[in-house]
Amino acid sequence: MAEAKHITMSAKPEDPDRRGFLLGLPATGAALVVAGALPVAAQGVDTPILRLFRQHCAIMDATKICISASTGKSGDEEVERLSCYSGEIEDEMMALPCTCAADFAAKVIVDTCRGGIFSAWETGALWIEARALTGSEI
Structure with missing residues (x-):
């Protein structure tokens, strides 16, 4: 043997x-x-931030549908309502502390509008937390 x-x-x-x-x-x-x-979903990780992130993604998808289907004022009102609700979710997400890397990744996606923009380095909640997590004073 x-x-x-x-x-x-x-x-x-x-x-x-x-x-x-x-x-x-x-x-x-x-x-x-x-x-x-493994993706977070496969690991069974579920945090308050990730739950809010899934809600935010659903709202953003619904907003896209409303915008593409909008033919008048009623569509604009629905987009405005969804935008206000997504803003509330974003504020709630950013106020919560990250408990895992997936939480921070969800915050990055939301704070940057899916990579489209970036918040201010000095005052953006994402960057404040990033500096705190890394011990960076820069």
Whole structure:
């Protein structure tokens, strides 16, 4: 019976390859690497920020539908109503502290209008929290 080789992080493998590297990782480290590769939904993570984010996405999708279907004032009123509601959700999201990377990613998506704009570096809630999370005074 062949003897299994175990590569530790302190030992240099004779023939380094991906399998050997993964075998050398501590079990918890490997689990974290694998878990980190999964989308948040697959990990079962559900935070207040992510719940608000899903609501915000649904409102933004509904707003797009209203805008494309709008033929008059009634459509404009609905877009205005949805915009006000999405603004309330954004304010609530930005006021909550992030509890995981997905929370921060959701805030980035919302605060930048899906990458379209950026808030002010000095006063934007996103950047204030980013500096706090990284210990940055810049």
